Amino acid sequence: MSKRTEKTIVDIAEELKLSVSTVSRALNDNPNISARTKDKVKKMARKLGYRPNALAAGLRNNKSKTIGLIVPRISMFFPATISTIIQNKLQEYGYNLIICQSNDSYDQEVALVNTLYSARVDGLVVSTTLYTTDFSHFDVFKDNNIPLIFFDRVPKDYNVKVIKGDDYVGGYTATTHLIERGCKDIVHISGPLTCNLYVERVSGYKHALQAHKLPFKKTRVFYQELTRDNAWQVCEKIFAQTPYPDGIFASNDTTAITIMEYCRKINVRVPEDLKIVGYSNDPRTEIVTPPVTSVDQYPAMMGERVVAALMELITNQASATAPRYSQEIIPIQLIARESTAGTVKTSGKKK
Amino acid sequence: MSKRTEKTIVDIAEELKLSVSTVSRALNDNPNISARTKDKVKKMARKLGYRPNALAAGLRNNKSKTIGLIVPRISMFFPATISTIIQNKLQEYGYNLIICQSNDSYDQEVALVNTLYSARVDGLVVSTTLYTTDFSHFDVFKDNNIPLIFFDRVPKDYNVKVIKGDDYVGGYTATTHLIERGCKDIVHISGPLTCNLYVERVSGYKHALQAHKLPFKKTRVFYQELTRDNAWQVCEKIFAQTPYPDGIFASNDTTAITIMEYCRKINVRVPEDLKIVGYSNDPRTEIVTPPVTSVDQYPAMMGERVVAALMELITNQASATAPRYSQEIIPIQLIARESTAGTVKTSGKKK
DNA sequence: TTGAATATTGCAAACGTTTGCATTACATTA
DNA sequence: TAATGTAATGCAAACGTTTGCAATATTCAA
Structure with a gap:
């Protein structure tokens, strides 16, 4: 009942007493095939349940x-x-x-x-x-x-x-935003430097700090695959010692969101004690509390x-x-949300 | 410099003074080709930068x-x-x-x-x-x-x-869960009934109500594409009149999460005033506050x-x-989270 | 050394299209 | 009506593989 079904243009040609070339051209709407023939061919194609074989066409056309x-x-x-x-x-x-x-x-x-x-x-x-x-x-x-x-x-x-x-600008903008909101000690959580875009974001981060006379400290930058697990782990590292940072720029939103969860757990308030910026403007940034500032790409x-x-x-x-x-x-655009709202008081730290 | 690059098995054959069939067989590790020939062929293939043409093979093999x-x-x-x-x-x-x-x-x-x-x-x-x-x-x-x-x-x-x-069981389980947590007036937000799986979930919902001697009211079930926008709109409808429901079973998590947002806006507390169950166990259910109970698939x-x-x-x-x-x-599995925590007091309603 | 059995290899067709070129059919003009 | 130009169609090769069958090479026993 199945199997011998596959109709080809040869079948159409035979049925219509036409050559295969004519059939082929008719189906492809070649201009020098008469309208009448085209019509006949297309009708028959439908009737026979013909389906073009893209493999054959691809082979012939090399595409x-x-x-x-x-x-x-x-x-x-x-x-x-x-x-x-x-x-x-x-x-x-x-x-x-x-x-x-x-x-x-x-x-x-x-x-x-x-x-x-x-x-x-x-x-x-x-x-x-x-x-x-x-x-x-x-x-x-x-x-x-x-x-x-x-x-x-x-x-x-x-x-x-x-x-x-625009990853350089993205890094620069995100960092500047944190600085403008009063952050003085900004951690950056980056992806591995084998990937160029992270290099650029780090560079943007660094230059933003320098442009605002803040020190760039190597120990304040972490390089890792930006997964949930890694984010949690790096938090444990960061918050194991004081002083806590007052701003974190994370190179993706998964990381940013995870940091927020960690902060809730250890009672660090976002944005009062710590401000956070993510990257990509993942829709999750909006449904989380507080919503996370992020860089739209x-x-x-x-x-x-x-x-x-x-x-x-x-x-x-x-x-x-x-x-x-x-x-x-x-281009990129920074979407400011609650995670960076308000301004850090020069001193205010710790709950 | 480019163009005439594409090498074929014919090129390999000529180079090696072999027939194309032998080359083909050698490349496919056909058992009755001598190890020596196979080796020669594969070496030459690599040397010429030969890449099999899957279209041709596909055409010939009909796969x-x-x-x-x-x-x-x-x-x-x-x-x-x-x-x-x-x-x-x-x-x-x-x-x-x-x-x-x-x-x-x-x-x-x-x-x-x-x-x-x-x-x-x-x-x-x-x-x-x-x-x-x-x-x-x-x-x-x-x-x-x-x-x-x-x-x-x-x-x-x-x-x-x-x-x-197991959509029937999913609907049944989700609804039963709400009932067990004390909900008496449970709204169900379903997808359109043209899609079979929603039919089954609705059926599960209905039977769960009946099994617990709760009335099934047509006016408490809504059918719509489960988008964010639609969820918001249906909330406006639902909360336009009292009494508010004390439980909502939403057929996807986007809807469940959006309902929670709406509730926050109108000061309905989840889970105290209203308990919510979603569907699919989307990771977003975990990062939202409170985390949403959902049905894992x-x-x-x-x-x-x-x-x-x-x-x-x-x-x-x-x-x-x-x-x-x-x-x-x-199978499915209900993952209980905070959005359905606690138990509704028989009376307690409204903030 | 010869013959048979077996291990390798080669020939040629086929998969379903597309297309340059040749051919035929038709329409137009003188 | 014949000649000419144009419109429509047909022929056959080609795309790069795979594979049944035929042909050749190799091995082994007697």
């Missing part, structure tokens, strides 16, 4: 109408949002999206790049692993002139199209820019003149 | 080593978690995953099913739109005997493999079961004897 996307994990707010945008946008252009997660594992990333190449995706969009510092596994795409775009977590010293947030805008850039690369693929790389920076 | 996944949206906790699991699990089996979002639009779902069929995915995994009641667009998969699995939001009266949560287990069932279908595809459909039910 799959498919884009690959590699992100660390789709369960995180920022990549999830961007993936959604990219997918929906791409759908409008008639492209499929293969979403893959590297789980922040370099080896997995390498493997994914290879299978996506094998799948002959027409383009690859990547936000790298925290630990990717060697980018040679992307060479296949560069060498074969297949559109390749990095976003958010982007490579350093690897000529390629890049769309990233305009994920929707970034996603749209990624697709726009991708489409541009795809259409200009032929012209060898088109620039292969460039950097585009998406 | 793409790719699975399609359609979910309403990947930015929601439950589908996101399941997608992650499925993808990672599938990777182990050497399958790619094309994740697609229907955005809860029936038309988009239909379109996606068609393109995924065109892409000749080796299997399709679906959690349907809220509004999908006609499932005929999936017939192509059924008719061609391509593994097809539904999870969570599954069809009614459509013979197919189904893996779902074991997404990881469900994801794993989906992949297991899928692999089973794929390997047994040949045998016409294997059952094409079945239903598998994943």
Whole structure:
């Protein structure tokens, strides 16, 4: 009852006593096929339940109408949002999206790049692993002139199209905000420095301190994967000794939120005793009490820019003149909420 | 410098003065190719930078080593978690995953099913739109005997493999929990009844009330898309008139959390004046104050079961004897938190 | 050394499209 | 009506694999 179902354009051709080329052209709305024939063909296609075989077309055309996307994990707010945008946008252009997660594992990333190449995706969009510092596994795409775009977590010293947030300004702005609210001893909890965007945020943090004549102390910066567990642990370290900091700039919202929980536990009041800023403007920052100040990265805008850039690369693929790389920076915006409300009194410390 | 790069097995064959068939077999570790030849071939493949063309192989084999996944949206906790699991699990089996979002639009779902069929995915995994009641667009998969699995939001009266949560028990348990904590007037906020799982939860809710001799009132059940906005609006309706309910069972956590926010605004205390239960055990339930009681659906287990069932279908595809459909039910577990703590006093109402 | 058995390798077709070029059908003009 | 131009269709090769079957090379026993 099943099996022998798959109809092809050959079946349509036979049924209609036409050549396969005519059928193919008719289905693709080629201009020099008569309207009458097109109509007949399409009718018959519907009648037979014909479904185009994208593999065959892809093989012949050397393009799959498919884009690959590699992100660390789709369960995180920022990549999830961007993936959604990219997918929906791409759908409008008639492209499929293969979403893959590297789980922040370099080896997995390498493997994914290879299978996506094998799948002959027409383009690859990547936000790298925290630990990717060697980018040679992307060479296949560069060498074969297949559109390749990095976003958010982007490579350093690897000529390629890049769309990233303004992480330096983000770090600077977040820190300045804390300073303006009276903080004098600001801890920064950063991701690992193998990932460029954290380097920039740290740099922004440092320069903001210096611009306001505050000392930059190495011991006040912590580098770690920004997970819930790590956040809790670093809190235990930070609050094991006095003086407590009066401000914390965390490089993601999970960390910021976890710090708040810890503070509640040890009776440090936010924002009275300690002010906190997170990063990404994850919706969770709004539902938590007090709501957390965070740095919005305009994920929707970034996603749209990624697709726009991708489409541009795809259409200009032929012209060898088109620039292969460039950097585009998406702005950030600080969203002030209750976790940084009020002003620290010069002295006031401890409940 | 670029372009003419793409090496094929033909290139390898020529280079080595072998036939393409030998090369193909060597690369696939076919047993009747000598170890020596295999070695030579693989070395040369590496040297030439050969990359298999999955499209060609797929065309020839009539299989793409790719699975399609359609979910309403990947930015929601439950589908996101399941997608992650499925993808990672599938990777182990050497399958790619094309994740697609229907955005809860029936038309988009239909379109996606068609393109995924065109892409000749080796299997399709679906959690349907809220509004999908006609499932005929999936017939192509059924008719061609391509593994097809539904999870969570599954069809009614459509013979197919189904893996779902125990929504009846979920509704029953959540409601019973509220009753046991002393609630007498329990509102239920449900999703639209076009989606089967809400029907079951409502049914569980109803039977729990009846089992405890509480009246089931139609006016105490609301049907709507469970978004933040809708939750806020329904609150305005509910709290526009007295008496206020003393318990609310919301069919997702976004709704539950939003209700809590509303309550704070109008000074209804949770859990003293009102107890709230959500659904899905979204991590947000834990970081909100007070933490929200919710119904865990074991997404990881469900994801794993989906992949297991899928692999089973794929390997047994040949045998016409294997059952094409079945239903598998994943258990739920109520996670009690502060939002339902304490016991309502028989009288106590209003601040 | 010969023959048979077995281990390797090669040939060629097939998967379902698309497309350059050649061919045929039709319409127009003189 | 013949010649010409244009519109519509057909032929056949190509995309890169895999695989049944045929062919050759190798091994082993007698």
